[in-house]
Amino acid sequence: MKLILNTTEALIYVIDLENNEIIYANTKCIEEFGNVIGKTCYKVLQKDKECLCEFCPLAEIENPLEYLLETIFEWENKNSLNNKHYLFKDRIILWENNKKVQLKTAIDITKQKKIEEKILELAHYDELTKLPNRVLFKEYLQRAMKRSGRTSEYNALLFIDLDNFKIINDTLGHTIGDKVLVEVAQRIKNSVRENDIVGRIGGDEFVVLIDINEKNIKLIEEKLIAITEKILYSVKSAYGVIKNDLRISASIGIKFFNNDDFSIVELMEHADIAMYKAKLNGKNTFCFSSHF
Template sequence: MELTNTNTMQVSTEIDEGLRISAVAFETSDAVMVTDADGNIIRVNQAFLDATGYSSHEIIGKNPRVMSSEKHDKSFYNEMWRQLLQVGFWSGEIFGKRKNGEIYPKFAKITAVKDKHQRVTHYVAVYNDLSERKRSEAEIRNLAFYDALTKLPNRHLFVDRFSAALAGAFRLNSYGAAMLIDLDRFKILNDTVGHECGDLLLIEVASRLRACVREMDTVARLGADEFIVLIENASDDQDDASRKVGLVAEKIRGSLALPYHCKGQQLLSSPSIGVSLYGGNEKSVDVIIHQAEMAMYQAKDAGRNTIRFFDPVMQNKVALHASMEHDLRNAIAQRQLHLYYQIQVDKNHQPTGAECLLRWIHPVRGLVLPNIFIPIAEESNLILDIGHWVLDNSCKQLALWARHEQTRRLTLAVNVSAKQFAIPDFVDNVARILKEHEVDPARLKLELTESVMLENMAATIDKMHALKALGVSLSMDDFGIGYSSLSYLKRLPLDQLKIDQGFIQGITMDGSDAMLVQTIIDLATNFRLNVIAEGVETEAQLTFLKHHDCMAFQGFLFGEALPIHEFELRLC
């Protein structure tokens, strides 16, 4: 009898311990629901009540269907029950519904509990609420694929959508377009009215863009004030697609040009729009976007607030530009650059010197003139290396001339670009080159354009005085074509004004050109400056210039630009 009591006590203790463990496990942070074999809820824990919003008396005895989200179809539940009945276990993501009607995601594990005869007695479901995780994932996705300010797709998502659109255009044999939109002078507006208003304007631009296109089209922000629109399936005819896209582009241009308002201020902005059509089978996404960008810059060059379609001719020009820039980078090392010399004479037609003019003799392209390659050099900063090379070789030539009586008093005029002049050690470079070649500084004349003064007038004047202190003379090239000439003239330590050849060409035909040239000569005389006319080609032009006391001349009438050996032969 004592043995029986002892065994009974042990069993009771084990049962109590099991119940305590079950109670602790039941009050986990995960939601737990227990149903009977028929699926009626018989027990839930506090986490379940917190997650669903129900109280115990509201949910006990009910079927879990009362919390159905109705987001899953019949086949979903059929598969769930198949696994529960055959395997005894199911897990996966499922949507539930809280008491307040809110639909939320959760991860569920449902286990079928069986007795010793393998009959299902209960089902135990453990739920983990995924709402917060899904929100975090959505935020991360938004950061990765959407612009934080405008909520538009960013470049990454746009490229993904565009790639899919290209494939679709190929299958459907249809045409679409990419429109690159840049807000004109936005940086100035942003700096003037403040970044808060600037941001509000960008948000409004995004809203207007969405309103101008179809639901199926994509509007994205590439960055700063640059947006892009993808128009899909415009037409299966290229001309018709071009017409339709043009209408959309004009609708966008008109919408974005309307006034904006911020803090009681009316803000005005306008777009420059570049358009590139695509057919889905011959261009990549990057190529089409690049073409739209080139067209957009064409719109900028055309005066802004306008639309330009990409033109293959434009592409050829860009490709040629890139090819020439590549070749120009090697031109100095491969000795393709050459100095030509155009004579300058006084009123008695006696040589006073020459202007150094750069020529590029390419092994395939042949002679490339400065008006072709200098702008490329300016854009790419190659002008700094080229300018140094020109200055160095000009001084080397002056050193050679100094050895001969016939040439030792000649001056050389060397053009200096605004970028070259702007480098901090430009004056030191000039001094070093003069010293290295032992050149009389008075023989070197630097020709500057008015663009050197546009950034910092005071610093420019200081640098010019430093050059004058070296003994170098300074000439203002193309005088008369800039807006600032007269106002700055008295402040600049110049030795000479050079009248632009465009005015010289018209002095015998255009009264206004003649009057302007006469005025420039009078100004130079009043400021005690030397004056030289470039581009003199006819005796009639020379006669006019001499009559009005022009002091020096340069042009085809006296000689074209020549290589050094031919130039020196002409001097003999």
């Protein structure tokens, strides 16, 4: 039995429920965390812990000895010492001298978690700029609309389209164009506040969800104009990767809302229409939506 336990890739160890002391650990556990036998579990298996970890099943009740024999727990956790993700299967059993213990088996699932995170990233984030994509941005927008519906406070949607970007792609190539898009994304993020959401929904189109939380229309317009002008100024500034006289700017449509009367599609359409009006007005400017 010891040979089997010490050749498995799983971490196997036993915790005394009376004092949280580790009374057995297999070779794999000792390789990962050192000689932990005889030591308090949370002090040697986690970083800077002086009490039971809040995510551990043993912390769910005041006295773990009250758990019934053969109680099983399955859970996941990222370890604070080695940053690995583990899948745990714990069982309450009787050990030597009828001591009630927790037998723990932990499997390293770090590679699987990284794959899951990559899949999630591809599904919700723009691969080039790392900004939220259309799918994730709509989720943020939906939450903001519901919040506004409850509070009657305004938020705003900015629809941003780059002016003359096609010329950059056609003249300098898509590699330079991509570098410009990455720089534009960063400039827009730097122009808004930390709690505002910037997304890229395709091509040279960006969107921003402005968290205003204000009811006074005049103050709202003043705030939005200040933010929008900051974005316009930042986007039109020179780019190091563009070595000639080519310049880009942005046209911005603004739609603010304080309820969820419109659908997401309608809200984005209104901001999009306002953006096209800004282009008709000479580009490098903004326009408020006339839909209320």
